[in-house]
Amino acid sequence: MAELNSDEPFIDTNKLIFGIGQVQQITGVSGRQLRYWESQNYISPIDQKKGVSRQYSLHTLFLIFHINRFIQQGFTLQAAVDHAKEFDAQIPALRQFLKKQLKGVEISDDQTVIDFGYFNAQRTKRVYGVIDRNGQTFFEIRDVK
DNA sequence: TTTCTGACA
């Protein structure tokens, strides 16, 4: 099974900057909305100076995207922001856990098996996440040979 | 051409 070990990201996501026009194209949120949300302190561009073109970080782009998603689901702006920020706060934990536990992935014709490492301290069982041919997902615990 | 701020038939 292939080993996954990329500690260094190949792209510094902090260097991915987007202008307001790009943000509009990508997220579908209008410039008017972006400026209004900013005035309400829901979002904030990178080190904003007066009168200069706004620049948004990738992180803010994601936040904007999610706020808009919740709005389209019928939430009020305020509620959408709350949901988006809550989700936003969960991402680091998800990334950390996945990075720590993901040991490998094996893709075959009928299914994909994700290796999540040992199930117990005795190292007699291992946990696998399975995606079958129908897209169904489930866990599987197998004895270590 | 794009973005900025302010204003509202």
Place this chain on the structure above:
DNA sequence: TGTCAGAA
């Protein structure tokens, strides 16, 4: 929130 004006 959209849209228009006037400026940068």
